Amino acid sequence: MKNTVVKAENIIKRYGDLVALDHFSLEISEGEIFGLLGPNGSGKTTTINCILSLLSFDKGSIEIFGKPMTPTSYDIKKNIGVIMQNVAVFDELTVYENIDYFCGLYITDKAQRKQYVDEAVEFVGLEDFLRFRPKKLSGGLLRRLNIACGIAHKPKLIILDEPTVAVDPQSRNRILEGIEELNRNGATVIYTSHYMEEVEQICTRIAIMDKGKKIAEGTKDELKRMIRNTETVTIEILGLEDRIKDRISTLPHVYSTEYDGTKLTVGCSGGKHNLVRILGVLQENDLSFGRVYSELPTLNDVFLEITGKALRDKED
Amino acid sequence: MFLHNLKYELLSTLRHPALIFWLMLFPIFLGTVFKIGFGSIYEEDTLFSSIPTAVVETADNSILREVVDAVSGDDSPLLKTTYTDEDTALEMLRSGEVKGIICSGDKVTLTVKNSGIEQSILKSFIEQYGVYETIIKDTLENDPANAQKVIAALSADVKACTEKPVTQGNTDLFVQYFYNLIAMVAIFGSETGLHITKDNQANMSSLGARRNISPTPKSISLSASLVGCFIAQAVCMVICVTFIVFVLKVDLGGDLLLVYASSIVGGCLGVTMGFLIGSIARISADAKDAVSMSVSMAFCFLSGLFISNIKGIIADTVPWVNSINPVAIISDCFYCLNLYNDYTRYSVKMISMAIYIVLFSALGVILTRRKKYASI
């Protein structure tokens, strides 16, 4: 059993009448990349701020590295690195000075600090921008600076709050790879996002939140197994008779069939050869069809299944 | 840890564009404008002819008499006085024999027929007299040996007014603008001080949040910020005073070191004022900016930066306002140094500024030391 790094128990946080966290509990073990997934306003940032002892909460307890977390737990704070949702750097300081400043809040030894800062610069690839002021950096570079400021001191626990918002896919991938590298080097990571693809890509364990509640938790496979739908088969077809549609819905594992005149969507729960069997029915009836595709469920399906709404809007 | 914080606080403060503009460039610009505007007529040896004035004594007022005699007695007297009764005086005024009548009653009054430079000078004289009456009285009572000096200083003040008729009825001193300018730069330090709270409070900026989650105790980052702002503000003050004294060659008089000292202390007062404003109430950062700016402006206004006789009016009507107005206190420091050579009063002003600084910082720290926030 690995050491528990963060343990939050039954946190209740209210903003006036709004219950932002409702009996929220978390337990994160050493070496994990823990994903906190939830739509906008679900309470991810609030959770992070409570864990960091920035926000007061109404009930519950938080332990980090096995010790209760308070605003003056400086020995705990030393080992935490945080990348906030909002970029937090000094506009008047250069890239290098910013990283050096934040690193210096944690590391007092000058030689060591210099080495750490250089490594952080290299890590985020800002070598060519050391003398730039943040205002002159593009959005993606700024995010990278923000990350460098948070991790330069080589923390054991790294908390990232939507670090990839407004970052182009290329930079985003770089950031994600960076997080995995930090994790390989021994850091435990908490990663919040409302991009399920990111969370699926890097997280070893995921908690899904909605309206301040944890609605599911597990590895991504465990989460996907929680829902009936494990495969969605979609077939482009014209003039499908109800008779045939009914025939398909009686196939094993099929639990839903939908036809909108051009597209047949079949939901299957587990089992193998679902696609082959469905196509078999169509061929028996001499029907020709267009494109066929089969999708495995996403975390969005998990979210949809549990809450009845999509994790985020299509255009997002 | 403290030094690390201090270093970066200084770097970021001194590079702040608003600071560079408002606290370094703007005063230089404004000072230059003052100098160009009033400078040509600010020549020590401006020719000056005495103003014929009638003095009517309806009540015994020895102080007024002292002062009037002093300003009509030396080499280039301000006034050419005739002591007479009210009727004759009015007659003389009507015929143009005198330009004004000074009447010493319970309150010293001035009667003039029409307006003009000489009338303005008389008016200014009476105003100045009103402002300084108490000082002169005190000096006469407690330190008669020095009374002549004070009176001489006052008459010098009033004479100086005669040298800027272009300001049209603005009867204030030329250097007073520079005093107020320095005081203004000092109080603009509140803008610098405002950042302290913003950058150290988790609920006010993400920068503050990031500082709050670091293992650097808040006491250290707060005090480093304060000290950093003090130093940055001191730099601005030194630049401003140096520019005025050595580039514009304005004689701020007195002991230059003390002039620097009081501007730096005044600057620190400005910083702590901003710090305090930043730490009170749960208003937005923008609102705080606006509040601190308007408070500073109001203080400047009340101390006569824009309309120079405001301070005198306040001294007459609500004197306590001047004694709590930091800008007035700062500029008073300069008066004490330059005009009255009154080091006791100077020390009192300096001490009251120091008290403000301690008070404001302490209140600010109490209000910002909180470590957990209900809402971010």
Ligand SMILES: Nc1ncnc2c1ncn2[C@@H]1O[C@H](COP(=O)(O)OP(=O)(O)OP(=O)(O)O)[C@@H](O)[C@H]1O
């Ligand atoms: N300071 C505050 N005062 C009042 N309500 C707040 C405050 N901060 C957050 N909330 C509310 O609490 C809920 C949770 O907010 P939170 O910022 O934790 O969400 P989030 O999951 O981080 O969202 P996002 O993806 O948009 O960052 C939201 O409904 C939000 O409106």
Ligand SMILES: [Mg+2]
């Ligand atoms: Mg958030």
